[in-house]
Amino acid sequence: MLSADIIVGIIFAAIGSVIYYVKKEKKKYKLIKDFDLDGVNEVIIAPRLEQKYKEADANKINTLFRAHVKRFIKILEEKIPKNFLQNFYNNINETDIAFSLETVPKNLAGFYYAKGNVIRLSPLALASALNHELLHLASSCIMVDKNSPNHIECVGFRQGNDTFEIGRGINEGYTVHLDRKYFSLFKTESRRYNFMATIAELMEIVIGDKKMEELYFTSNLYGLHSELLNKCASSDEIFNFLNDCDFIYCFYGKDNIFIKSQKDEIEKRIQRIFKFLIRSYYFNLLLKDDKDKENKLNNFIQKIPRRKILGIRVYNVINEEVIKEAISEAKERYSHAEIISIR
Ligand SMILES: [Zn+2]
Secondary structure, eight states: OOOHHHHHHHHHHHHOSOOOOOTTSOGGGSSGGGGSOTTOOOOOOOOOOOOSOSSOOGGGSOHHHHHHHHHHHHHHHHHSOGGGOHHHHHHHTTOEEEEOSSSSOTTOSEEEETTTTEEEEOTTOOHHHHHHHHHHHHTEEEEEOTTSSOEEEEETTEEEOSSOEEOHHHHHHHHHHHIIIIIOSSOOOOHHHHHHHHHHHHHHHHHOHHHHHHHHHTTOHHHHHHHHHTTTOOHHHHHHHHHHHHHHHHHTTOOSHHHHHTHHHHHHHHHHHHHHHHHHHHHHHHHTTOTTHHHHHHHHHHTSOSEEEETTEEEEOOOHHHHHHHHHHHHHHHHHHHHHHHO
C-alpha cells in the first residue's frame, strides 16, 4: 500500500516545479521557496519579561503530573539562576497540563502551546516528553508586535507567529540538549532531534554554556544574534545558519521521494551549518588568544560526525576540505579584525 506521503509526492512530482513537500509541518514550511527567508532578516529585540510571580507553586498542577513537575522545578532552580526564570514562574503558575488523544498529532509525544500556555501529552509519551515541554514552557513569552495585530511567540530561540517563523531548528536542538544535560535519564529515539541536539551542543560551546542558558530561558534570540556578531559572523550568515537549522529540522531523516532526490541540498546545508560553527568558534579562540586553541579546536571538530547513515542514505556531514576552509576564513577575519582594532 502506498503511504499518503508517497501519493502526495507523486502528485507534486508530476507538477515538477515544486521540489519539496512535507506533510504535517507548519504551513509556511511546505515548499523549499519558503526557506528563502523572504522578509525575515531581523529578529526582534528581547522581550522585557514581566514579573507576575517570584516562585513556582506546584500545588496548582494537575495531581497526575505534580510529582514530576516538582522534580523539574527542583533541578531547574539548582541549575539556572532565579533571575533567568521569570518566564518559567509566570507560565508554570497558570499552565494547564493534561493528557490528550485528540489534540496531540500522532507523530508527536506532546506539545506546548505558548499562546494558550498549555501542555498536552500523548498518553503513550514517556516522562522525558514532559521535561521537553516544560523546557518550552520555561523559555516562552508572548510579545505584542507594534507593527501588526499579530502577537509574536518567543519560545527559547524561536520567534514567530502565523506569518513567519525563525529559529525553530536550533531551539528544538537546544531543548533536547538541555533535557539530556539536566533532566532525562534516557536519550530520545528521534534521529532528527538527536542531530539537532548535536548542532545545539556545539553552538553552546561557541557561545559559552551559562550565556547560552541565559539567552534561552529569557527568550533572547536577539541576544544570540548579537553574540554571534561578536564572533565575526555577518548578520546574513547568522540568518542563513538559523534558516539552515530550520531546514534540516524539517527534512532530516524523513522518508519521502523528494527528500531522497534532494540529498545534495540537505548535505550542502548540513556542511554550511558546521562550517559556520567551526569558523565562529576558532575566531573566538584567536580573539581571546587562547593558549590551548589548537587542542580546543580539535576537540570541537571531533564532536562532529563525519557521516550520518540514515536507512539506505549516507550523508557526508563534514570533510577535511570544509574544515580547512572554516579555519582559514577564521584566520582571515581575525587578521582583518586586528587591523581594525589597531587603527
Ligand atoms: Zn519541542
